[in-house]
Amino acid sequence: MTSSNTTLAQAVLTFAEQHVALHQERNNNELPSTEFDEQWLSPCISEKLADDLCSWQPIAIAKLVEQKEIAKPLSFNNVEQALDLVLHQDIKTYFTTIFSDSIEAQCADGSLTLLFAWSEADFERLQENIIGHIMMKQRLKQAETVFFAVTDEEDIIISLDNETGEVWAERVGCKPHKKIADSLADLFTNVLTVS
Template identity: 55%
Template sequence: MKTTDTQLTANILTFSQRYVEQYQEKLQHLPLVEHDEQWPSPCLQNKFDEKLMCWQPVEMQPALSFANLEDALDLVIHPSIVHYFTTIFSENIPASCSEGHLQLLFAWSEDDFARLQENLIGHVLMKQKLKQTVTLFFAVTDDDNIMLTVENESGEVWAERVGCKPHKKIADSLTDFIASLQPDIYIEPETD
């Protein structure tokens, strides 16, 4: 298990670095996010203009814990989802795979990590209420009704409609899935 966890961490770090490098290559600056003083993050770098800040993913040092989530749900969370959400702080990262376009979800800060855990608890409680297999989301797709999840028992990656059972297996593991991704550098068209 330790080798798989190490490989997943390496894949996340490599993918996020590739995203930043390709973004910089295309636009000659770090990725941008709207500046919000109420929503600080260790990802924020420098001011780009009056409204935007440059950002980049940063490794969590030390990694945060999922213990309170596991205690709240009385459930052991699959190690891959724990490693996924405790490797980096980051804005969502657009990516593409053979199935299409998606946004990888990450915690922006420690406060956002707490909010993320609350959302995961709500998702798991819904799955339990519907008597469905427990899954944990980690990405959203271009279709607002479909998210990507990790099946908690097996660690497999699935596509899943909100409130429904997973309907399409995407990868055998989160490690394999992250390794298959390409950064998606989409530039918003300028509007006046």
């Protein structure tokens, strides 16, 4: 892992820790909660609070591999083979650093919801969605992007330009229209959790 990828991984981990800390500070030291689904379990789940609710916290994927709770690090090799394309290292680092529920955030350009994989099964679903998104971009003869966040506006996503690593806002099916940051690492220096 290059130093820039280590920096990005650390930024993601720090952001996730800040999210939990802020939530606990505002909610009597309780962890964030989310809907509980018996069919959609995750190593993020701390405890079941009710039939349809559980507490959770982001968890480092490297820690799960180290503790042999998952067999091997997550990889985008199958996506790259299916598309005959190399994904930008930043997006691979972003999605393989933590398992987490989505996290609400704020940046200079407005509110966004950062997307993460909840579990290994969710990581597989994420990969399928990324393949579909990139195939759509190729069909439209647009530069490949990989989404990693959504905004308050239903049809605007935040994505990474696969060629340059820049972060852009784009309408689904359209070319990116507003540059948000030079890189994912730069984005994390200016994004705040709003737990």
